[in-house]
Amino acid sequence: MTKPNPFKISQMQLDRCAKTLHLDQNIHEILRVPMREIHVSLPVRMDDGTMRIFQGFRIQYNDAKGPTKGGIRFHPDETIDTVRALAAWMTWKCALMDLPLGGAKGGIICNPKELSPIELENLSRTYIRSIYNFIGPNKDIPAPDVYTNSQIMAWMMDEYSKIAGENKFGVITGKPIRLGGSVGRDDATGRGGIYIIQEAIKEYNIDLEKSTFAIQGYGNAGYYAAHLTKALLGSKIVAISDSKGGIYNENGLDPESVLEHKRLTGSVINMPNTENITNQELLELNVDILIPSALEDIIDKNNAPNIKAKIVAELANGPTTPEADDILYQKGIHVIPDFLCNAGGVTVSYFEMVQNASIYYWEEAQVHSILEKRMKNAYYTVLNTSKKYKVSMREAAYIVAVGRVADAMKLRGWV
Numbered sequence: 001m002t003k004p005n006p007f008k009i010s011q012m013q014l015d016r017c018a019k020t021l022h023l024d025q026n027i028h029e030i031l032r033v034p035m036r037e038i039h040v041s042l043p044v045r046m047d048d049g050t051m052r053i054f055q056g057f058r059i060q061y062n063d064a065k066g067p068t069k070g071g072i073r074f075h076p077d078e079t080i081d082t083v084r085a086l087a088a089w090m091t092w093k094c095a096l097m098d099l100p101l102g103g104a105k106g107g108i109i110c111n112p113k114e115l116s117p118i119e120l121e122n123l124s125r126t127y128i129r130s131i132y133n134f135i136g137p138n139k140d141i142p143a144p145d146v147y148t149n150s151q152i153m154a155w156m157m158d159e160y161s162k163i164a165g166e167n168k169f170g171v172i173t174g175k176p177i178r179l180g181g182s183v184g185r186d187d188a189t190g191r192g193g194i195y196i197i198q199e200a201i202k203e204y205n206i207d208l209e210k211s212t213f214a215i216q217g218y219g220n221a222g223y224y225a226a227h228l229t230k231a232l233l234g235s236k237i238v239a240i241s242d243s244k245g246g247i248y249n250e251n252g253l254d255p256e257s258v259l260e261h262k263r264l265t266g267s268v269i270n271m272p273n274t275e276n277i278t279n280q281e282l283l284e285l286n287v288d289i290l291i292p293s294a295l296e297d298i299i300d301k302n303n304a305p306n307i308k309a310k311i312v313a314e315l316a317n318g319p320t321t322p323e324a325d326d327i328l329y330q331k332g333i334h335v336i337p338d339f340l341c342n343a344g345g346v347t348v349s350y351f352e353m354v355q356n357a358s359i360y361y362w363e364e365a366q367v368h369s370i371l372e373k374r375m376k377n378a379y380y381t382v383l384n385t386s387k388k389y390k391v392s393m394r395e396a397a398y399i400v401a402v403g404r405v406a407d408a409m410k411l412r413g414w415v
């Protein structure tokens with residue numbers, strides 16, 4: 001079976017919204033493709049003395065609303081079209097959250113699990129040297145994404161600062177706290193999703209204390225979603241998975257023990273007192289809330305008819321294909337679309353930019369309370385739009401976000 005092309009999917013989603021919005025044809029044409037693409041070859045000295053050439057990308061999708069913003073992924077299956085789609089989704093995400101930012105994404109085709117720390121550092125620094133002229137605090141600001149973390153952001157910020165000849169903390173977000181990072185950035189993606197779930201359950205008769213969750217993916221977003229599901233909502237997580245498979249226990253899983261087991265063994269599977277299940281089985285469990293937190297296209301037309309959750313909260317980017325979207329909508333499942341549900345990460349990244357620019361750092365309570373307000377506002381804006389136009393939550397999110405980017409383009413005189 002050929003994998004769906006995420007960029008084609010993002011274009012289909014835009015086309016659908018363009019129709020509903022009666023979008024100006026020129027605006028539609030500009031928004032269908034990225035504004036700028038940078039392709040780089042990255043020669044890296046390996047620990048055994050040999051050179052290896054990696055391929056990297058940075059896609060700046062649209063900057064009508066401000067400098068472009070978005071993470072960098074390190075992944076063996078990275079493709080240019082995945083990065084294009086992710087850059088488009090960042091554009092809609094920033095617009096939906098009303099941040100003064102456009103959208104971008106970066107990627108390097110590599111398997112970070114097979115690289116030593118020194119090789120990883122060399123690769124990160126080489127990437128920044130290659131894209132130096134195209135990024136900057138007022139141009140394009142990268143951040144972490146799949147398989148990148150605060151240490152990698154620190155190396156990248158350092159490399160950029162060395163070339164600039166001065167400290168440029170504002171060039172990248174998701175940095176360690178000691179190096180201009182923001183408190184509350186680590187758990188921001190999961191936390192933002194949980195704040196929205198708190199509101200979404202009001203549409204259904206779900207009692208949080210009795211509700212059950214299944215979480216697919218146990219990286220940064222998945223782990224913090226699990227941690228906060230227990231800590232903030234008091235709900236039960238019955239299943240968790242990662243790329244190797246999943247585990248199930250009807251009496252509930254402890255997120256910290258699962259994390260420790262994954263740290264020790266490399267996966268969540270084979271955890272004592274749990275039953276091993278497949279990722280596919282996890283998606284189809286009879287739970288109240290399903291949280292896809294890993295990669296694209298995992299809910300498709302084949303498994304969508306079997307999904308039993310009442311709410312699908314998309315912490316991953318692009319987990320649902322358009323055919324699956326229609327099926328879930330017809331089944332009355334409340335899908336909280338990715339660029340709404342996972343927008344907590346970039347929102348706190350924006351707070352980090354504000355703190356870097358003002359050289360004044362906030363307290364955690366302030367980060368949490370402004371994040372909560374912004375996430376809940378965005379949720380109700382999308383919910384009300386979906387009711388007004390009688391469309392799915394995803395289409396509603398597109399209507400709001402694309403409308404805002406289109407307004408900015410018109411005001412700037414681009415069309």
Ligand code: GLU
Pocket residue numbers: 069070071072093141142143144145146173174317342343345346347349
């Ligand atoms: N990579 C994250 C996302 O997909 C965060 C981006 C950022 O903080 O700029 O939203």
